[in-house]
Amino acid sequence: MIQIAIDGPGGAGKSTISKAIAAKLGIVYVDTGALYRTVGYYVRSKDVDPHDRDGVGALLDEIGIEVKYVDGSQRVFLNGEDLGDKIRTPEMSMYASAVSAIPSVRAFLLETQKDIARKNSVIMDGRDIGTVILPNADVKIYLTASAECRAKRRYDELIAKGQTVTYEDVLREMNERDEADSSREIAPAQAAQDAVVFDNTGMSLEESVAAIIRLIEEKTAGDDDSDENDPPKEENASGKKKAKKEPRTDSRLYRVIYALFSGIVGRFLFRIRVVGRQNEPATGGYLVCGNHTSATDAVVICYGFRKHQVRLMAKKELFKIPVLAPLIRMLGAFPVDRSGNNVSAIKTAVKLLEEGKCMGMFPQGTRHPATDPRTTPVKNGAALIATRAHADVVPVFIMRKNHTFKLFRRTYLVIGEPIPFESFGYDPDANGEYARITNIIFDRICALGEEFAKEQEAKKAAKKK
């Protein structure tokens, strides 16, 4: 994963340059100004003064912002509506600047921004990216140009969009906005201490892009910590290679135990076969959900995921069993109280996912008869966790073959395609969302089992012939 932070005043060319770089590197471009513009748009639509902290703060509960990527370009939805260019007017620039000085607005948008960067390699532009949102970014650039040059670019842009503006107005408003953005108390627009300040006055877009790409290459040279034994690099949505390998989040102890036991214990003692390995995500922060028929399911899941440690949610009673308790704790399991008080388990789960770690759980909370998972009810915990953490869900199905001797049964772990969080279409204001999302997850789990059973049957039939 790579994080590139581009800060700077309006009109410096941040978005055009960042888009070009994102396309070249095959990473995601995040325009954070669009989020503030969206809040500004809503505030304007409600006729509230954008400087009125309490008035704006009171509106935040009504605002649902979603960022989606369609054909590689960012779209921001306000309560389900794609605002498109409606947020790109000079008036919206002023509204965005005014609301961006309000702490509750910044807090409101913080998670959305961090979350995108946790899940993707990004080039993110804004005012506080290098200082607040991505303080550990691999590359930080503060892009600027003279006020006149920036105003001329912005003026040309607006005229090209058919808006009626004068250069003088654009320059005056730009200066006002720069002053407000850089002098506000919270997250003022300024270069991070470790940012490279780049002034592109008089440079063309192509020259700026080329110069900044050189800068990024210089800064990231030697960062690629892959070696020839690594698996091939994953391709992302746009088909480009990711720039860097994902750092490991699993504990050293886990890795040692995994290395020592996974081969022998998994393959020969538990006789596990993994189907759908290609579906194991390259980046962490996902929730594994599976069906549950046996006490050894936890081992099966851990065995199946090679790239990340899957920390399992387990019933609290297990944490009272001598020897087993310290062992499962060391392996990252954490307790859940199935009788109802599971607040702390949910908190732990969300925190793990937000840190980019992976966790696993059995949404039914209890074992089901091997014949049919659908006979046991399913609880809403997985949906609750996935929506709180905005995590993708990886469905898995565990199936055991019949054998006269239980010990010799073969176990299959079928890993399904990850269900992206966005695809749930989660609406926090709608009723019954957790049950709806739970059904999506559980249906996927069951479908994996059904599809796999059919394939096995077909294979058997083909053998008989």
Ligand code: DC
């Ligand atoms: O980049 P832009 O012109 O679309 O941003 C609009 C306003 O949003 C800008 O005047 C200040 C605010 N903003 C911010 O405070 N922090 C960011 N990360 C991005 C934008």
